[in-house]
Amino acid sequence: MITIEWKNNAVKIIDQTKLPGKFEYLYIKDIKTLWHAIKVLKVRGAPALGAAAALGVFLAIKNSKAENFPAFKAELDKIISYIGSSRPTAKNLFWGLERIRKTVLNNKTKPVPTLKKLIFEEAHKIIREDMVSCRNIGRFGAKLVKKGDTILTVCNAGMLATIDYGTALGVIYRCQEEKKKIKVYACETRPLLQGARLTTWELSRKGIDVTLICDNMAATLMQQGKIDMVIAGADRIAANGDAANKIGTYSLAVLSRHHKIPFYIAAPESTFDLSIKSGKDIPIEERDAKEIKELFFKEAMALPEVKVYNPAFDVTPHNLITAIISDKGIIKPPYQLNIKKVLK
Structure with a gap:
């Protein structure tokens, strides 16, 4: 495909x-x-x-x-x-x-x-x-995954987000090829439901064991010991390792730190923006209020006069990221130094 x-x-x-x-x-x-x-x-x-x-x-x-x-x-x-x-x-x-x-x-x-x-x-x-x-991201990332691991992901960073394979889901596809018998939990990813509509669709097509959850269920799964790691994609990565990705990714990083679960970002070299020192300089897209109030509902879920704040992305600080899985290799902290070393 x-x-x-x-x-x-x-x-x-x-x-x-x-x-x-x-x-x-x-x-x-x-x-x-x-x-x-x-x-x-x-x-x-x-x-x-x-x-x-x-x-x-x-x-x-x-x-x-x-x-x-x-x-x-x-x-x-x-x-x-x-x-x-x-x-x-x-x-x-x-x-x-x-x-x-x-x-x-x-x-x-x-x-x-x-x-x-x-x-x-x-x-x-x-x-x-x-x-x-x-495929390089998948190959490098699969080395971090043990047989039988359960991975939590957010949004869609698979075939549909790339040409034909994926970044975060590329790691999952490689694990499947290596017969590691992994399981996946996919956050629905409000408000546009890319996790529900896209990630579960393509993982199911590939025969991967995937379970859909509401975004606000992630903490409970971690508390219950059901998650071994989180792997998310990225839309832009600053020189210090701060990573912008779909809104809700930062929340998962905070939860992962509290529960001592590895949190990984998977992205190719083309996603890195070394001209930007930190995440505070990454431009964040804000989208239409209709996406939150009415897009997937038969009738509006809020009054017309209710104000809406709808940023499409958030920024995960580098100190919450265990490692960045790039197409050039695994990048570990300190990111300011190692991003340049690995991507050279």
Whole structure:
């Protein structure tokens, strides 16, 4: 199963807003539709957004009438800025855009048709790299898991959040391949229920023993000794190891520390943002109040005048993270030093 690819002269994605009730592919043929698909989470997950950004640039510029480099670059800059305005937190989205920009700048003496071809090739290189990096994360992470362990996860950091494998769930898939007979508890992940709708869907398809819980049940499971470790994904990791991920991840890290349970973040090199010193500088997306008050309910669950605060992400401080499982290896504290060492 491929989450995102170029097919039939369009960006082909799985419409994740329809899952688990309906499995449907969308063929996106214009940049405004792709921007909207990113905004409303038809395609989501930090690594998948890197691929969406890169393919989006090609989609928008493939029919450019620019006859010289300055005109082409002006058009490219507008497209990159537009795609980047869709969602602010995931580093991979901007990393994908910058990969494309750098490819063009490094080949500015070449004709416009060649530049278009190079953009297309770079986008596919990003896709192929993700397939490899996620499997590396799985391979490194599985070394931390013992046979019969029970893992708690939040949101969706699996096939649907990447190209075809996963970061946090990539570790779980690797453990399955190694026949470690693990069990998984998945937090439902309010308010958009990515854990309930997406994680349980893809784990069930893979035949993995998964149990769904409400977000506020995690502490009780830990208290009962039912959780051996927590593995979460990330949307952006600062130079000091602070990690932004789906709202509720920080809560799990605090609970893990109290119950002396290892808490791991799993993410590829493209999620690290070494230009940001700490998590306080990571931009946090705030989303529509409707997601909390009415989206999955037959009728509104709060009065229209009730105010809503709906940050999509929180930041887990580095001192609560046992280790970061990257595609280059396991990164342990002190993160300020070891992130640079492992990612060099």
